[in-house]
Amino acid sequence: MSTNSSNFLNQIGLSGFDLGYLLIAVAVLLLLILVVFILLMIQIKKVGTLKKRLDKLVLGKDGNSLEQEIISLFEDNKFLKNTTEKNKKDIRALYKNMESAFQKMGLVKYDAFNQMGGQLSFCLALLDENNNGFIINSVHSTEACYSYTKEIKQGESVISLGKEEEEALAIAMGEV
Numbered sequence: 001m002s003t004n005s006s007n008f009l010n011q012i013g014l015s016g017f018d019l020g021y022l023l024i025a026v027a028v029l030l031l032l033i034l035v036v037f038i039l040l041m042i043q044i045k046k047v048g049t050l051k052k053r054l055d056k057l058v059l060g061k062d063g064n065s066l067e068q069e070i071i072s073l074f075e076d077n078k079f080l081k082n083t084t085e086k087n088k089k090d091i092r093a094l095y096k097n098m099e100s101a102f103q104k105m106g107l108v109k110y111d112a113f114n115q116m117g118g119q120l121s122f123c124l125a126l127l128d129e130n131n132n133g134f135i136i137n138s139v140h141s142t143e144a145c146y147s148y149t150k151e152i153k154q155g156e157s158v159i160s161l162g163k164e165e166e167e168a169l170a171i172a173m174g175e176v
Contacts, residue, residue: 104173107124107125121138121139123138
């Protein structure tokens with residue numbers, strides 16, 4: 001057998017090569033082929049899983065195409081952006097309107113005349129965000145009731161204020 005194998009090795013040009021090494025090399029190559037085959041099977045399984053996921057994504061539950069889903073999402077996004085912009089404009093308008101609305105109030109009840117009782121007279125200060133507004137002073141007596149107003153600009157009055165009016169203004173401005 002060694003003569004036959006020697007003749008074979010001579011014919012292929014490997015006469016000085018040991019047959020044992022050749023068998024080891026063939027075994028290592030077969031082992032490498034087996035490992036590559038196993039890795040190939042694993043990759044085929046992963047590709048199959050990915051293909052199933054892709055088909056589910058593209059076809060959807062009810063057969064809609066991915067393109068229709070993307071168009072729908074784009075339209076929803078555009079609608080939300082437009083609505084958000086409108087809401088921002090509306091909020092800005094509300095804040096602008098609120099600046100001039102009366103937001104602060106101070107009320108002081110008092111007895112204008114010592115003979116009266118029950119604190120029927122009052123001072124009411126109404127101010128906006130910038131402390132602009134007015135003070136209403138209503139003085140109640142036994143004969144009549146008198147009301148007058150004083151304009152307030154930036155927390156100050158051009159006309160001098162009485163003690164009760166100053167107190168109502170301080171309450172409205174949050175100083176008391």
